[in-house]
Amino acid sequence: MKGKIILCASLVALLSANSFALEIYKGRIVSHKEWTTGDAKVVYKPANKNTLIKFKQQRMQSQEGASGYVSTYIDQTQGATSTPIYINGSHYFYIINNTSSTQTYNYTLETCAFDSANTAKCAYYFDAVQLEPNGYLEEVNEPQLQVQFDKAGTYQTFASAYVQNYDNSSTQINISSNSNSVAAISDNVKS
Secondary structure, three states: OHHHHHHHHHHHHHHHHOOOOEEEEEEEEEEEEEEEOOOOEEEEEEOOHHHHHHHHHHHHHOOOOOOEEEEEEEOOEEEEOOOOEEEEEEEEEEEEOOOOOOEEEEEEEEEEEEOOOOOEEEEEEEEEEEEEEEEEEEEEEEEEEEEOOOOOEEEEEEEEEEEEEOOOHHHOEEEEEEEEEEEEEEOOOOO
């Protein structure tokens, strides 16, 4: 019996450690789109509690105002030519409707790896959300972009997130966050 209790407690802890992805209070998502460019593939993972706590602490210390906060981060990575690599990012959105009317907010995140000065392999995630007065949205998302490169080199990687609202000219918001890193790719030498 004691073993079953420990097993159940362990399962609850494991499931709750990565369960937060999106919280909406007094609102709803009205549109959602995801797409990629090039041969990129992506998986959007819910963030773990430590990532959520880090972003919340950053938001509390931010001087950006009460209507919204956005933060992004992208990891440095390395790999070999003609072998898929995974580029991990983190995106955080917090939007609150401080107006007396329902507002629509658009938020977009992108994660990209540039394979030349003019082309990139990217993943995009877009939501339009309506929030009633005093409603809010909080989302943490951790995209894992899968790409591969044919030539050895150092490739720029990029993550960005932005929120826009145009429902009422007196309450417009337009906030963004960007993060840059690199993917170091070496020749895939076969023995």
